[in-house]
Amino acid sequence: MRFGVIVFPGSNCDHDAFYATSHNLGQQAEFIWHDSSSLGAVDAVILPGGFAYGDYLRCGAIAKFSPVMKAVKRFAAEGGLVLGICNGFQILVEAGLLPGALIRNRSLKFICREVHLRTETTRSPFTSLLEKGEILRLPIAHGEGCYFADERTLDELEAEDRVVFRYLDNPNGSLRDIAGILSRRRNVMGMMPHPERASDALMGSTDGLAVFQSMLAVGVRA
Amino acid sequence: MSTITITPGLVAQHQLTADEYQKIVGILGREPSYTELGIFSVMWSEHCSYKSSRLHLKKLPTRGKLVVQGPGENAGIIDIGGGYVIAFKIESHNHPSFIEPFQGAATGVGGILRDIFTMGARPIAVLDSLRFGRLDDEKTGARNRRILSGVVAGIAHYGNCFGVPTVGGECLFETCYDGNPLVNVFALGVCRKEDVFYAKAAGIGNPVIYVGARTGRDGIHGASMASAEFTEESKQKRPNVQVGDPFMEKLLLEACLEAMQTGAIVGIQDMGAAGLTCSTCEMGSRGEVGIEIELDRVPQRETGMTPYEIMLSESQERMLLVADKGREDEVYAVFRKWGLEAVEIGVVTGDGKLRVRHHGEIVAEIPNRQLADEAPLYKRPYTTPPVAAAPESSPSVDARNALPKLLAAPDICSKRWIWQQYDYQVRTNTIAGPERSDAAILRIKETGTSIALSLDGNGRYCSLSPREGARLAVAECCRNLSTVGALPVAATNCLNFGNPERPEIMAQLVEAIEGMAEACRFFDTPITGGNVSLYNETLGEGIYPTPVLGIVGLLPTAAPVTIPFKNAGRSIVLLGGAGSCDETRFGGTEFAKEILKEVWGLPPALDMDLERRVQAAIREVIAEGLAESAHDVSDGGLAVALAECSFGGAEIGAQVDLDSDLRPELLLFHEGPSRILISTSNPKRVAAIAEKHNVEAPVIGTTIAKGLEIRQRGITLGAWELSSLKPLYEKALEAHV
Numbered sequence: 001m002r003f004g005v006i007v008f009p010g011s012n013c014d015h016d017a018f019y020a021t022s023h024n025l026g027q028q029a030e031f032i033w034h035d036s037s038s039l040g041a042v043d044a045v046i047l048p049g050g051f052a053y054g055d056y057l058r059c060g061a062i063a064k065f066s067p068v069m070k071a072v073k074r075f076a077a078e079g080g081l082v083l084g085i086c087n088g089f090q091i092l093v094e095a096g097l098l099p100g101a102l103i104r105n106r107s108l109k110f111i112c113r114e115v116h117l118r119t120e121t122t123r124s125p126f127t128s129l130l131e132k133g134e135i136l137r138l139p140i141a142h143g144e145g146c147y148f149a150d151e152r153t154l155d156e157l158e159a160e161d162r163v164v165f166r167y168l169d170n171p172n173g174s175l176r177d178i179a180g181i182l183s184r185r186r187n188v189m190g191m192m193p194h195p196e197r198a199s200d201a202l203m204g205s206t207d208g209l210a211v212f213q214s215m216l217a218v219g220v221r222a
Numbered sequence: 223m224s225t226i227t228i229t230p231g232l233v234a235q236h237q238l239t240a241d242e243y244q245k246i247v248g249i250l251g252r253e254p255s256y257t258e259l260g261i262f263s264v265m266w267s268e269h270c271s272y273k274s275s276r277l278h279l280k281k282l283p284t285r286g287k288l289v290v291q292g293p294g295e296n297a298g299i300i301d302i303g304g305g306y307v308i309a310f311k312i313e314s315h316n317h318p319s320f321i322e323p324f325q326g327a328a329t330g331v332g333g334i335l336r337d338i339f340t341m342g343a344r345p346i347a348v349l350d351s352l353r354f355g356r357l358d359d360e361k362t363g364a365r366n367r368r369i370l371s372g373v374v375a376g377i378a379h380y381g382n383c384f385g386v387p388t389v390g391g392e393c394l395f396e397t398c399y400d401g402n403p404l405v406n407v408f409a410l411g412v413c414r415k416e417d418v419f420y421a422k423a424a425g426i427g428n429p430v431i432y433v434g435a436r437t438g439r440d441g442i443h444g445a446s447m448a449s450a451e452f453t454e455e456s457k458q459k460r461p462n463v464q465v466g467d468p469f470m471e472k473l474l475l476e477a478c479l480e481a482m483q484t485g486a487i488v489g490i491q492d493m494g495a496a497g498l499t500c501s502t503c504e505m506g507s508r509g510e511v512g513i514e515i516e517l518d519r520v521p522q523r524e525t526g527m528t529p530y531e532i533m534l535s536e537s538q539e540r541m542l543l544v545a546d547k548g549r550e551d552e553v554y555a556v557f558r559k560w561g562l563e564a565v566e567i568g569v570v571t572g573d574g575k576l577r578v579r580h581h582g583e584i585v586a587e588i589p590n591r592q593l594a595d596e597a598p599l600y601k602r603p604y605t606t607p608p609v610a611a612a613p614e615s616s617p618s619v620d621a622r623n624a625l626p627k628l629l630a631a632p633d634i635c636s637k638r639w640i641w642q643q644y645d646y647q648v649r650t651n652t653i654a655g656p657e658r659s660d661a662a663i664l665r666i667k668e669t670g671t672s673i674a675l676s677l678d679g680n681g682r683y684c685s686l687s688p689r690e691g692a693r694l695a696v697a698e699c700c701r702n703l704s705t706v707g708a709l710p711v712a713a714t715n716c717l718n719f720g721n722p723e724r725p726e727i728m729a730q731l732v733e734a735i736e737g738m739a740e741a742c743r744f745f746d747t748p749i750t751g752g753n754v755s756l757y758n759e760t761l762g763e764g765i766y767p768t769p770v771l772g773i774v775g776l777l778p779t780a781a782p783v784t785i786p787f788k789n790a791g792r793s794i795v796l797l798g799g800a801g802s803c804d805e806t807r808f809g810g811t812e813f814a815k816e817i818l819k820e821v822w823g824l825p826p827a828l829d830m831d832l833e834r835r836v837q838a839a840i841r842e843v844i845a846e847g848l849a850e851s852a853h854d855v856s857d858g859g860l861a862v863a864l865a866e867c868s869f870g871g872a873e874i875g876a877q878v879d880l881d882s883d884l885r886p887e888l889l890l891f892h893e894g895p896s897r898i899l900i901s902t903s904n905p906k907r908v909a910a911i912a913e914k915h916n917v918e919a920p921v922i923g924t925t926i927a928k929g930l931e932i933r934q935r936g937i938t939l940g941a942w943e944l945s946s947l948k949p950l951y952e953k954a955l956e957a958h959v
Contacts, residue, residue, distance in 0.1 A: 009469075009472070009473055009476070009560060009561065010383070010469050010473075012383075012384070012385025012472065012648055012649075013648060015649065016648070016649060016650045019650060019667070020650075050385060051382075051383045051468075051469060051472075053469070054383070054467070054468075054469030054470075055469075109375075109642075109643050110378050110379075110382055110643045111642055111643070112641075112642055112643070112644060112646055112647065113642055139647055141382070141647060141648065143382075194647075196650070197647050197650055200650075201781070202653050202665060202779070203650055203652070
């Protein structure tokens with residue numbers, strides 16, 4: 001399987017996503033520069049963590065205008081797998097590929113720590129190898145990770161089984177403890193915690209690898 | 223050349239003495255222009271020229287078999303094998319962080335990161351050594367809390383966005399840092415051995431290229447500000463503090479590393495303190511060439527900037543490079559890709575001079591070598607530091623109450639509130655991050671090996687004896703590395719002291735450097751670079767002499783040995799034994815400071831030979847996989863170390879019985895070095911290794927669930943539930959902030 005890792009000038013988890021998919025997962029990975037208008041022949045796209053264009057305005061607010069995001073939108077519309085991690089999640093909501101917004105952590109501080117997540121649905125290409133209710137131990141590292149949406153959107157997300165992960169110990173004030181969500185077609189997922197940082201034992205947890213393995217399972221089937 | 227007349231008053235305003243001014247006139251063979259006066263004043267400031275410390279810094283050992291580059295470049299470099307090297311250095315940003323904590327600390331991080339990647343190395347780790355005034359002080363507490371919050375947020379802002387993990391450090395609180403916090407930032411990068419770049423200009427006719435952010439009026443005279451004491455007027459110096467843009471720095475990093483790969487770059491240096499002035503004359507001086515620049519071509523953020531302002535600006539995120547003539551376009555293409563400005567502003571010449579033009583007219587013309595390397599050198603007078611006598615006897619205190627108090631003391635308690643604001647994992651190399659082990663551990667993916675890092679300094683010890691305090695800092699730093707199984711190999715230092723023009727302060731500096739030199743030589747950890755920060759005084763009050771060591775160790779990549787006990791029923795071994803201490807040596811401890819509220823005497827006694835043997839033993843114990851946990855005994859002594867080992871998630875504590883003649887307070891809380899607590903399931907093998915190294919290694923007890931109990935020869939000194947102790951340790955800092 002071939003993973004494309006989008007590189008914005010301020011991406012800084014791009015190498016980590018690359019390493020997790022190539023070295024830890026044993027698949028092919030390539031970087032895709034932010035001003036590319038095509039994604040090439042990739043089977044899945046990862047929008048990595050970082051500070052896309054500095055994010056001095058609002059996280060992801062400028063990234064949504066980048067040429068590569070047009071290509072990502074097309075790819076998603078065609079049913080391609082898109083995973084947004086941390087800043088990648090922020091960009092996906094800004095770009096309208098996922099609903100809601102990510103606002104400043106309730107503490108108003110950047111938080112880097114390990115959190116526990118409950119897997120809320122396995123009906124997704126990102127969690128198919130997990131058990132419903134399975135607890136994952138993953139790190140977070142963000143200043144603006146508080147998931148926010150109006151009640152109707154939240155109800156809709158729940159009704160359509162699109163909440164993928166919930167925090168057991170909500171670190172940032174996210175509404176309904178939401179840590180990750182799916183698009184309506186279930187081929188786009190955004191999550192604040194970092195699965196790529198928990199995909200080899202030396203980093204303290206391999207729980208994140210299941211996300212990539214699930215993608216691989218789907219990719220191989222297709 | 224300039225219409226401004228140089229008067230003695232103007233010279234004094236530039237913090238140059240009359241003698242220094244005469245030296246300038248001698249070098250130029252004429253009166254300097256206003257721009258030239260500015261240029262000399264920053265290059266000859268204490269911050270840039272080390273004029274008070276240089277003489278003594280020569281005493282430090284700087285060579286070793288792994289050292290590729292010692293002091294004199296932007297960072298030191300050592301060989302870690304496998305064709306790779308690491309570049310690292312520590313630098314202070316104390317003065318700016320007091321005036322504007324957030325930006326002062328942020329640009330401190332930015333500055334040291336540029337020092338690393340200007341050498342071709344990608345930064346992979348940052349650590350910080352911080353000192354603040356007491357947070358609970360009635361008068362100054364609110365300001366100290368504001369400074370702490372600002373500094374931590376500034377470090378987080380810059381490092382997190384740039385994408386370098388902040389993996390460790392230290393943070394201590396003393397009244398003497400009330401008006402003068404210390405912000406020392408250590409950064410480390412990795413690169414292939416053949417990819418190292420130097421800040422050296424070469425090749426007459428080669429273009430001099432300016433890259434990165436535009437030049438503004440910010441930070442003018444930052445270097446001279448850092449070379450003066452603070453007064454009430456210091457707040458007016460706020461415009462001297464620069465504003466950091468970590469995103470710009472990230473672009474600069476990627477663009478510089480990519481441009482270096484083209485092979486078209488000859489030499490490169492960041493514009494840090496003293497900006498364009500420093501980068502031009504230092505690169506010229508190192509390459510023994512001249513550099514001529516035209517200021518009209520310098521990208522400027524503001525209109526109407528004078529040559530003086532352009533040359534002295536300390537705007538951040540700028541670099542100067544020399545490219546191969548004819549290959550400029552390869553360099554420009556890379557910078558264009560990253561959306562950065564790259565402009566040819568001058569040329570390398572053969573006359574050894576820094577020649578600065580503005581609208582075509584020469585506004586400064588100074589020989590590079592004299593400007594960069596022949597700053598005045600002072601042999602400042604110094605006395606011997608005094609020693610405070612020990613009290614007749616210290617009052618007896620119940621350990622039962624003292625331990626909980628110490629665990630909540632600001633120096634000892636968990637610093638989670640700080641490090642949780644730092645991304646300590648980005649780049650997925652952090653095997654042991656903050657507070658997991660005695661040292662931070664990072665894997666180097668490229669080589670398959672790992673490095674361990676620690677920063678240490680104890681101003682209180684150094685205030686009692688700068689020489690012994692500096693030796694202790696080296697020993698502790700090495701011990702922290704050995705306690706995770708790493709072999710210490712090289713060091714960098716940051717020397718934070720008061721006004722060197724006072725003989726008693728100068729004495730502290732000299733003694734500390736000599737102590738550090740002796741210990742670094744002994745432990746075979748040469749100093750490969752560093753920074754001296756003097757004039758750390760506010761309103762006549764000096765800080766404690768605070769030398770900070772950053773030492774790097776090498777180890778195989780493996781699961782880390784961490785601090786907490788893991789399983790009940792394991793033997794607890796105190797490698798190095800209970801140690802010895804008397805009343806005099808007890809006066810510098812956390813117990814003296816926090817419980818007795820009095821500091822006296824001398825720091826703990828260090829037997830360097832014993833220290834070396836203990837460290838060799840622990841490394842061997844770890845290499846054989848015998849240590850389930852390891853933690854050295856330091857601030858707060860044995861009782862605090864035992865408690866810290868008990869605060870892991872597994873809730874495993876200890877039951878120990880100590881066989882010692884020491885008075886209970888001394889036994890529990892003395893801070894004698896050369897001691898390491900380990901838990902093991904094979905105490906016999908540990909004992910055999912210890913014996914081989916001629917080190918005591920008594921089994922002092924067993925790990926147990928949920929509690930901590932300490933006895934001395936059968937008599938209980940204290941027993942605690944972990945559930946009551948742990949929150950004190952974990953929540954104390956948060957409660958203070």
